[in-house]
Amino acid sequence: MTHERDRANGRGRAVGGRLNRRGFLRRSTVGAGLMMLATRARAQEAAPAPATAPAVPKGTESPIRVGLVGCGAQGRVLLEACMPIPGIKFIAVCDIWPYNLRYAANYLTKFNHQPSSHEDFEEFLSAGKDKGMEAVIVATPDIWHSPYTVQALKAGFHVYCEKMMSNTVDGARAMVRAMKETGRLLQIGHQRRSNPRYLHALEKIMRGNMIGRVVNAGGQWNRSIRGSVDLTWPERYALPQATLEKYGYKNMREFRNWRWFRTYSGGPISDLGAHQIDIFGWFLGARPRSVMASGGSDYFKDREWYDNVMTIFEYELPGGDVTRVAYQVLTTTSAGGGYYETFMGVDGTLKVSENEAITRVYKEAHADWTEWIEKRVIRPIERPDTIPVSLSQVSLLDVRATADLDAFELPVEMAKKPHQPHLENFFDAIRGRAKLNCPADEAFESEAAVFKVNPAVEARKQLTFEPADFEV
Numbered sequence: 378m379t380h381e382r383d384r385a386n387g388r389g390r391a392v393g394g395r396l397n398r399r400g401f402l403r404r405s406t407v408g409a410g411l412m413m414l415a416t417r418a419r420a421q422e423a424a425p426a427p428a429t430a431p432a433v434p435k436g437t438e439s440p441i442r443v444g445l446v447g448c449g450a451q452g453r454v455l456l457e458a459c460m461p462i463p464g465i466k467f468i469a470v471c472d473i474w475p476y477n478l479r480y481a482a483n484y485l486t487k488f489n490h491q492p493s494s495h496e497d498f499e500e501f502l503s504a505g506k507d508k509g510m511e512a513v514i515v516a517t518p519d520i521w522h523s524p525y526t527v528q529a530l531k532a533g534f535h536v537y538c539e540k541m542m543s544n545t546v547d548g549a550r551a552m553v554r555a556m557k558e559t560g561r562l563l564q565i566g567h568q569r570r571s572n573p574r575y576l577h578a579l580e581k582i583m584r585g586n587m588i589g590r591v592v593n594a595g596g597q598w599n600r601s602i603r604g605s606v607d608l609t610w611p612e613r614y615a616l617p618q619a620t621l622e623k624y625g626y627k628n629m630r631e632f633r634n635w636r637w638f639r640t641y642s643g644g645p646i647s648d649l650g651a652h653q654i655d656i657f658g659w660f661l662g663a664r665p666r667s668v669m670a671s672g673g674s675d676y677f678k679d680r681e682w683y684d685n686v687m688t689i690f691e692y693e694l695p696g697g698d699v700t701r702v703a704y705q706v707l708t709t710t711s712a713g714g715g716y717y718e719t720f721m722g723v724d725g726t727l728k729v730s731e732n733e734a735i736t737r738v739y740k741e742a743h744a745d746w747t748e749w750i751e752k753r754v755i756r757p758i759e760r761p762d763t764i765p766v767s768l769s770q771v772s773l774l775d776v777r778a779t780a781d782l783d784a785f786e787l788p789v790e791m792a793k794k795p796h797q798p799h800l801e802n803f804f805d806a807i808r809g810r811a812k813l814n815c816p817a818d819e820a821f822e823s824e825a826a827v828f829k830v831n832p833a834v835e836a837r838k839q840l841t842f843e844p845a846d847f848e849v
Contacts, residue, residue: 441804444469444505444534446498446525447516448481451539455516456481458796460488465804467492468508471501473624476614498525502532511535512807520625520641523548526563527555535562537803540655541647542820546828553817553849564803564813565820567655571799574736574789575656578729581754582738583660587746588722594657594692594702596718598649601711602676605684608633637680644682645706646672646830649716654690654830655823656718656729657702663692665702665826667841670833676709684708688830726782731795739782746785755785822847 443465445452449472459465467490472478475496482494493508495501505513513529515522515538523543526536530552542549542565556563569575582588607630615629625640626632635641636648658664668690672683690702707713717730724744728737738755740746749755805811825847833840 438464438808440464440466441512441807442466442468442505442508442510443512443514444471444492444501444510445481445514445516446471446501448472448477449474449516452477452481452514452516453484455514455796455800456484458794458800461793461797462801462804466490468510469493469495469501469505471495471498473620474614474616476611498528502529502534505534506532512537512803515539518635518641519544519643519647520635523552526552530555530559530561530563533559533561535803535807537564537566537800539566540651540820540824541643541827542817542824544642544647546825549821549824550849553821556817562803562806562813563817564799564806565815565817566796566799567652567815567820567823568796568799569652569656569731570659570814571802572731572791572795573798574733574787574791575729577787577789578727579660582727583720585754587725587749587754588720588727588738589724589744590698591661591700591720591722593721594661594700594719595721596653596656596702596704597707597713598653598716599705599707599711599713602709604711605677605708637677637682639681642682643827643831644686645684645708646686646688647827650686650704650706650830651824651827653716653718654704654827657690657692657704658823658826660718660720661692661694661700663694663700664822664847665690665842666693667691667839668826668829668833669839670830672834683834686830686834688833690826733791736787738785738787740785741782753788756788758784758786818849821849
């Protein structure tokens with residue numbers, strides 16, 4: 378899996394409409410932008426469409442015409458994941474940085490796509506409409522997710538938008554409303570929801586009650602200093618100051634490293650943590666009832682967001698039991714085995730990751746898993762210390778577990794790029810063959826938990842969730 382921090386090399390570079398920084402940021406971060414965009418005539422012309430189209434037999438349909446807004450590192454990840462998917466055609470790309478725009482156009486040309494290139498978002502939508510564009514992929518910085526997604530939905534396009542939905546709760550709510558009002562599809566990029574390994578773990582292990590009552594859960598995404606340093610840029614390709622300000626950026630450093638600044642994002646807990654906090658509620662089938670958190674700028678002193686954050690959630694399960702979840706994002710050390718989520722039950726522990734090498738299930742000595750082995754829900758493996766993976770891929774849980782617990786692996790091969798199944802699900806839904814695995818309303822419920830972490834750090838106390846926190 379491409380590291381999320383490395384993707385900061387663009388994630389779209391704030392592609393944009395005509396909102397200037399003063400007009401957009403002076404009011405609430407998203408509200409003013411949405412108001413201005415909503416008044417545009419083009420966005421008002423499109424009539425609501427059904428959420429899914431009638432299913433078309435495979436092999437008889439025309440290609441789905443797609444446009445990409447945001448051609449930086451994350452946009453490139455999505456392009457690469459799209460190339461093996463049959464039946465789609467990129468017809469337009471959009472980015473304010475010519476450096477990114479040129480790369481995307483040249484890359485797509487190699488695969489026989491001939492997209493037009495645009496700096497201006499409205500021009501991009503207009504050109505796409507003229508060419509029969511049906512879907513827009515949004516891979517911009519978080520601050521632009523909501524305005525561009527809302528405008529694209531209202532212009533009649535289906536949208537695949539990267540997570541987080543927005544850098545503000547109000548922006549995320551506006552996206553859900555636009556999806557419901559227009560009847561268009563809006564998939565949010567929590568790609569684990571389409572990952573065969575995660576789906577197997579959810580259906581067969583969690584819902585099958587294989588590990589018993591889950592009392593505790595946890596997770597982490599730790600990365601080294603080397604993976605967290607500022608991104609640079611070729612000086613000859615620096616954007617003019619007037620262009621930066623037009624799209625809401627103070628300078629080239631903030632443009633390149635927007636994830637570290639409060640104007641544009643929610644920091645590492647939303648950049649990395651959102652992927653994994655999404656899994657906790659999904660696998661537990663519950664909402665959090667409280668969160669406490671600690672974080673700070675422990676190493677990088679010239680950034681606005683915390684570089685290290687630790688959280689404890691309490692989830693109230695459907696039967697009334699409580700599961701405590703400890704989660705951390707560390708950007709100053711890679712120790713501890715990378716990124717994963719663990720669910721610790723009385724009969725065993727599930728450790729799941731996009732990294733197959735550290736996905737394991739551990740059986741407590743008293744549990745009898747003969748049935749699960751016979752059903753091929755899991756398969757026995759040799760002790761982790763005989764598996765040819767580096768120590769950096771094996772956490773302390775693996776090392777200590779070998780003494781007393783039997784380790785198993787999931788019989789699921791993942792040959793595709795991590796984002797590909799989620800994009801396939803989006804395109805299948807457009808064709809009427811599937812339901813979205815992560816529609817905006819479900820994603821909002823998940824991201825509500827993420828939105829509460831930074832306020833909990835600032836409050837230095839436990840915060841409780843109210844029903845209204847999860848409602849649009």
